[in-house]
Amino acid sequence: MNSLRARADRVEAWLQRSDCDVLAIQETKCKDDNFPWELFERMGYEVAHFGVNQWNGVAIASRVGLEDVERTFLDQPSFGKAGKDPVQEARAMAATCAGIRIWSLYVPNGRSLDDEHMPYKLKWLESLKTHAQELVTQDPQAQVALMGDWNIAPFDEDVWDIDLFINNRSTHVSPPERAAFHAFESAGFTDVVRPYTPGPGVYTYWDYTQLRFPKKEGMRIDFVLASPALAARVTGASIDREERKGKGASDHAPVVVELAD
């Protein structure tokens, strides 16, 4: 989702409706001081948030335990324009919830193919993959979820018109971005949602502009990648497209994964 404070009422209603145990949020667009802690407490969730300014911001809410909170992953790249101090952005945090290591991830957008944010995006993903791989190498039984806004459409069917994207030299579909995503699959992580939500025409994000949602012109860019031990427990998944409707909707829809006990 984006902008948590502007949609606090929707989040509360969605928690009520979905009855989910763990919620990972990205692009909260607030700092810890402004975070609506009481919303989650009222609903019976523990919550941790990582936000340093009005940009980015990630959170994890859980009613099945929230332990070992970690802000940024090991060796997470910083971003800084020439002449400015590099900053480690609030784009990744982890917590262990009921034995599952949950990573709430807001992958850098990239902005354009020749922007300095694109190499940053690729390096960020490579570094995250190294860390994730390490977790399953250390413990092959580890249950790890890498979830959030990946800002990549891994397959042609994940956008409404691939030719338009290619002709426009758009981000999210370029070979280096897709390779960075598929590297997680090579490292043993699986997209556990796609088998339950086959495309084409299945998306998690619709731009606010140009009537993209009513025209069904979206992108599948939000994913839950699971380690082998976690993937084995998945019994279902869905994309709550209804939540994209109505006044005050986020431009992303919630992605839901169900697990066996």
Place this chain on the structure above:
DNA sequence: ATGGTGGGATGCCCA
């Protein structure tokens, strides 16, 4: 005309 919508440390930057 090409960010036309939406939110934030708002009169600009980010997606």
